[in-house]
Amino acid sequence: MHNHHMQTKNILPILFFSVMTLTASSAIQVATDVIGKNTPALKSDLLTPEALWAFGRVGEFRVSPDGREAVYNVGYYSVEQNKGHHVLYFMSLPEGKPNLLTTDAANETGAVYIDKGRKLLFMSNRSGSSQLWTMNADGSERKQLSDLPDGIEGFLLSPDESKIIVIRQVESHSSIEKKYDDLPKATGMVINDMMYKHWDTFVTSVPHPFLADFSLNGLGTLTDLLDGEPYECPMLPFGGTEQLCWSPDSKSIAYTCRKKTGKKYAVSTDSDIFLYDIASGTTRNLCKPADYKEPKTDDTRSLANQPINQQEKDCNVGYDTNPSFSPNGRYVAWQSMERAGYESDRNRLCVYEMATGKKTYTTETFQSGVDTYLWGADSKTLYFSGVWHGTSMLYSTNLSGRVEKLTDGTYDYSLAAVSPDGKELYAKRHSMSEADDIFRIKLKKNHPVSRVTDENRHLYNQLTFGKVEERWITTVDGKKEQTWIIYPPHFDPNKKYPTLLFCEGGPQSPLSQFWSYRWNFQIMAAHGYIVVAPNRRGVPGYGMEWLEAISGDYPGLCMKDYLSAIDEMAKEPYVDNNRLGCVGASFGGYSVYWLAGHHNKRFKCFIAHDGIYNTEQQYVETEEMWFANWDLKSAPWNKGSLTERKAYEQSPHYSIDKWDTPILCIHGMKDYRILHSQAESAFNAARLRGIDAQLLLYPDENHWVLKPQNAILWQRTFFNWLDKWLK
Numbered sequence: 007m008h009n010h011h012m013q014t015k016n017i018l019p020i021l022f023f024s025v026m027t028l029t030a031s032s033a034i035q036v037a038t039d040v041i042g043k044n045t046p047a048l049k050s051d052l053l054t055p056e057a058l059w060a061f062g063r064v065g066e067f068r069v070s071p072d073g074r075e076a077v078y079n080v081g082y083y084s085v086e087q088n089k090g091h092h093v094l095y096f097m098s099l100p101e102g103k104p105n106l107l108t109t110d111a112a113n114e115t116g117a118v119y120i121d122k123g124r125k126l127l128f129m130s131n132r133s134g135s136s137q138l139w140t141m142n143a144d145g146s147e148r149k150q151l152s153d154l155p156d157g158i159e160g161f162l163l164s165p166d167e168s169k170i171i172v173i174r175q176v177e178s179h180s181s182i183e184k185k186y187d188d189l190p191k192a193t194g195m196v197i198n199d200m201m202y203k204h205w206d207t208f209v210t211s212v213p214h215p216f217l218a219d220f221s222l223n224g225l226g227t228l229t230d231l232l233d234g235e236p237y238e239c240p241m242l243p244f245g246g247t248e249q250l251c252w253s254p255d256s257k258s259i260a261y262t263c264r265k266k267t268g269k270k271y272a273v274s275t276d277s278d279i280f281l282y283d284i285a286s287g288t289t290r291n292l293c294k295p296a297d298y299k300e301p302k303t304d305d306t307r308s309l310a311n312q313p314i315n316q317q318e319k320d321c322n323v324g325y326d327t328n329p330s331f332s333p334n335g336r337y338v339a340w341q342s343m344e345r346a347g348y349e350s351d352r353n354r355l356c357v358y359e360m361a362t363g364k365k366t367y368t369t370e371t372f373q374s375g376v377d378t379y380l381w382g383a384d385s386k387t388l389y390f391s392g393v394w395h396g397t398s399m400l401y402s403t404n405l406s407g408r409v410e411k412l413t414d415g416t417y418d419y420s421l422a423a424v425s426p427d428g429k430e431l432y433a434k435r436h437s438m439s440e441a442d443d444i445f446r447i448k449l450k451k452n453h454p455v456s457r458v459t460d461e462n463r464h465l466y467n468q469l470t471f472g473k474v475e476e477r478w479i480t481t482v483d484g485k486k487e488q489t490w491i492i493y494p495p496h497f498d499p500n501k502k503y504p505t506l507l508f509c510e511g512g513p514q515s516p517l518s519q520f521w522s523y524r525w526n527f528q529i530m531a532a533h534g535y536i537v538v539a540p541n542r543r544g545v546p547g548y549g550m551e552w553l554e555a556i557s558g559d560y561p562g563l564c565m566k567d568y569l570s571a572i573d574e575m576a577k578e579p580y581v582d583n584n585r586l587g588c589v590g591a592s593f594g595g596y597s598v599y600w601l602a603g604h605h606n607k608r609f610k611c612f613i614a615h616d617g618i619y620n621t622e623q624q625y626v627e628t629e630e631m632w633f634a635n636w637d638l639k640s641a642p643w644n645k646g647s648l649t650e651r652k653a654y655e656q657s658p659h660y661s662i663d664k665w666d667t668p669i670l671c672i673h674g675m676k677d678y679r680i681l682h683s684q685a686e687s688a689f690n691a692a693r694l695r696g697i698d699a700q701l702l703l704y705p706d707e708n709h710w711v712l713k714p715q716n717a718i719l720w721q722r723t724f725f726n727w728l729d730k731w732l733k
Contacts, residue, residue, distance in 0.1 A: 055721035199268030205243035206708035306641035350514030383428025472531035509590025542567035591615035603661025611731035674707035
């Protein structure tokens, strides 16, 4: 599980393409066989799976040193070709027209301005692997700078542009033994420790940062910052170059690392921020003293509800990630979680004073997590995004911890850049009714917001979206639960509509204003369904008590919160309570499996994607054990308290005798977070009990569905199943 809706971070698959020759003069003409902006003439104003995959996906955004231009990334997809293409645009600011820089089938990503804004440094797979390239800011005179075996996965150029960090894979045999040289075709793996697989990959290599001299003529000799160390940086499975940063004087590098392997890695969230001094080649830990020793713990029991002593507070025993130096170099900030083993703890901003080692937490008055952040130009202000009451807004905080809200509205923001003069912020913004675009926020009175990009306007102009409404519903214990209701386009309150209860994943993921290319509420609404999406117990943005009520209590108030929401909406005259469905993925899939045995005939069909059916099975199958230990409280073989046993004794598979409703089970066979055996077990059990059931298995997908044709198949199967039982 864990943060199922990562689409809010715009994570896209890396795809490779055939090589084409490109000359400088071709920079203004795009090859006709390249996947580019989709401009379909839609047959109706209702969103379809094909129309959804026609959307361009806005990614990274960089501002030129003079603040007058910007370069940004967009991903386009072809369902027919079953692949995507990542391209670069540049535009004049403030309101310039986008100009396409990428003109062939190669991916171009990660562009940054160099040489006083005259050139761009970026990654391209034009040569067959991802390498460093440069070009003029207008897209002309492309030049390949690196030719490293197996390519690179990311880069960070030093502020003085004399050195560069590149991310490359190195062999890892911490858990999987190296193959015998004389058995090159053997496919078996000899495994000696945990974390031999992670997310969707068997771990035979890990990323390391390499340092090299940089010039417009190429790279110098590479030095591995973690030479001889078996650890990963950035951290798997989703870490990128945001986990490293340069000091303003280009003399040192701060990086994120969890210096553990095997079982110790599997049970711990204790990552730290390390400072590498280039001149001496030495590294020191900014989070812990040199004599720090890890406490001995029972690796199979939760650390939840245990008191935190002062030493643990001082030593940052939870996740510490994503360092960033202040512009004046006096401070380095990072995101910090307080408690060990709790990956969904509140992410705070920690500011470390370089001269004294003093740490200050500057977002303590914001009782939710920091999702993205940037330093202000004055080195006294930090800007951040965080979720509260179902939206993710932008905030500022000073070094004394005074937090101010900067934006409003029914949106989710994530920070992209601060203007060179420090007077403006640039951020990506999306909602349940709009995909990501870039917006400008002026740092003056009332913080006016204006649009910078409008990538998909040609599609919005052809579509009608349903109304998104906020409701606060009373729970069984008298609390208020914020619930999003999404109505079909052209909604008629005099008609009765089939209605879906949406169960959120995570489990501690925000049900905010996310825009998904799979679990998209507007496409459900376009198919004629009302969607009920409750922010049940366990989601952030409502204080720590609400967030933590789910840990160890999956079948408790969380499930009652779901039922409170659907029962309240079923009272509405336009909701047909004889045509209710229940759908969800990850923890939402667990929720579907659990509700299938406890819904008292409310629902007429279920859909569970990548869900847990058997919690005992899940404990020994998943890879990140800290999560299972915290949220399930204990290993199933520990005969502990009722609290420790609840998740197991009320596992969904124990109520299979009460299942009475058709169910569709979906799972990716490369999902190592929740193995596909869970869906197969649920499907087989349903069929053996004589219940109508269907199974959609993906041999080549992980916890998500990333390939275009697989995604279209997902949508068609999803709606065919709903329509069969609810229409």
